[in-house]
Amino acid sequence: MKIITFLLLGLLSTTALALEPGERLAPWTLLDQHDAPYTLNDQARVLLVARDMDGAKVVNAALDGKPRGYLEQRQAVFLADISRMPGIIASLFALPKMRDYSYRILLDRDARIAPRYPAGEGEVLWLQLDGLQIVSQQVFSRADDLRKALEAQASTDSQ
Secondary structure: OOOHHHHHHHHHHHHHHOOOOOOOOOEEEEOOOOOOEEOOOOOOEEEEEEEEHHHHHHHHHHHOOOOOOHHHHHOOEEEEEEEOOOOOHHHHHHHHOOOOOOOEEEEEEHHHHHHHOOOOOEEEEEEEEOOEEEEEEEOOOOOHHHHHHHHHHHHHHOO
């Protein structure tokens, strides 16, 4: 009986993390790779979330060669969970490399924000927003697919 109760509680806790269309996101503030603060607000149309290094690599590959301001033009925000990265590695290697990227990365160093969003290993969660309300969500595991979706977002925004 205890096992069944445990399994049911586990199932309920994972469904509680699921995000639904119509749900409103709570604003939060994080620092980017340049230690500049950003607060999620009504202007964001797309929230990209990577919960691990492989997911972040998908975003990096999708944005490779794109000009500075590419995400901002699409009203897109990229949140990376770096809480599992050892601090010494982050400060000596990862952050200096991230500062060279042409796009802003909001860094969740303490897993305060990213666990709210159900992105799997090696995946990027795309939340389409309207005034912080979730319109839809997609998951990407391939850079080409994410790049195409971002290009489509540009044409959607210009209409």
